[in-house]
Structure formats: structure tokens, C-alpha cells
Amino acid sequence: MTTLSIMTTATKRTIAVGALVVALVLVGGIGKALAQEPSGSTKSAEQEPSKPVEAYRLDFSIYELEDGKKVNTRQYSLNLNANDANEIKIGTRVPVESKHEEFQYIDIGTSIWSKLQIRNGQLELVVRAEISNFATPDQAHDSRPAIRQLKISGSTLALLGKPMMIGSVDDPNSKRQFQLEVTVTKLR
Numbered sequence: 200m201t202t203l204s205i206m207t208t209a210t211k212r213t214i215a216v217g218a219l220v221v222a223l224v225l226v227g228g229i230g231k232a233l234a235q236e237p238s239g240s241t242k243s244a245e246q247e248p249s250k251p252v253e254a255y256r257l258d259f260s261i262y263e264l265e266d267g268k269k270v271n272t273r274q275y276s277l278n279l280n281a282n283d284a285n286e287i288k289i290g291t292r293v294p295v296e297s298k299h300e301e302f303q304y305i306d307i308g309t310s311i312w313s314k315l316q317i318r319n320g321q322l323e324l325v326v327r328a329e330i331s332n333f334a335t336p337d338q339a340h341d342s343r344p345a346i347r348q349l350k351i352s353g354s355t356l357a358l359l360g361k362p363m364m365i366g367s368v369d370d371p372n373s374k375r376q377f378q379l380e381v382t383v384t385k386l387r
Contacts, residue, residue: 331375
């Protein structure tokens, strides 16, 4: 009789564990089913329709003037979507020795970062431009090369198709002036 009662107890435990597993599976399945939306739900219909991407071309001009006359012009262009940012980088990465004979690299050249964003229905343009180069030997003060740098940053409302002056700086080492101008054109 004891063997029969042990088997009955083992069988009862197996059945109880099996019932518990089935119950957990059913409860989990019901929870998932409740969490899902019905197939005829209007939630997806209520979502805003996706807006088409608005693409623009930015044409940058960097003017170098001396005594009010243009002596050099550099031009750069990039395409940019509204509510996005992009960058143009042209130059050389130069190794510079730091402590303990380790090197770090600095960028010498031209870098223009820009962002177009729509705010309150208006197109805002944000620009950061940095131009650097090596000073000529007569401008350097010792045997190590000197680096000359200018930076223009600004933000403004974009006027489509019209050149806009972002900024202008005077070179402290000469009679030269640098101007950054941009024209924003909407692409079709």
C-alpha cells in the first residue's frame, strides 16, 4: 500500500506542476493578447501622415578682401535635409608632439558645419566655419610653425535664393578681412 500511495503522491505532484505550467502559459498568452491592439484599431489611422523630406543646397563663399577689394574667393557646396546637420571638412591632419614623445593630430584647413531646422514654420540656418593655416615664416616667432585661425559662427532665418552674410572678421595680422556668405536653395 505504501508503494501505491507514493505513486499517487508523485502522480499528483506531476499533475499539479503540469497544471501550473499550463496556467502560466495561458495567463502569459492572455496578457499578450490584451496588450495587442485589435486589428480594426484607429490608433494607426490617428498617427500623423509622414511629411516629405525637404532637401536644400547650401552654397558657401568665403571672401578674402584687402583694402576693400576681393583678392581671393573659395566656394563650397553641400546638400542638406531640413532638421538635419552636415559638415564639409577639407585640409590636412598634422601630427604635433605632446608630452612624452606622444603625438596628437590637429586639423589644418577649412571646416564648415551647418544645420537647417524648421521652427514655428520658418527655416533657421545655423553655421560654424573654421579656417586655419600655417603662418608664413616671417609671421612665425620661433622655429615651431605658428597656426593662424579664424572662426565664424552664426544663426539666422534662411532666405531662399538670396546670398546672406553669416559673418565677417578682420585679420589682426594684416589689412585683410574674411567674409562668410551662404545661399540656400530648395531642391525639388
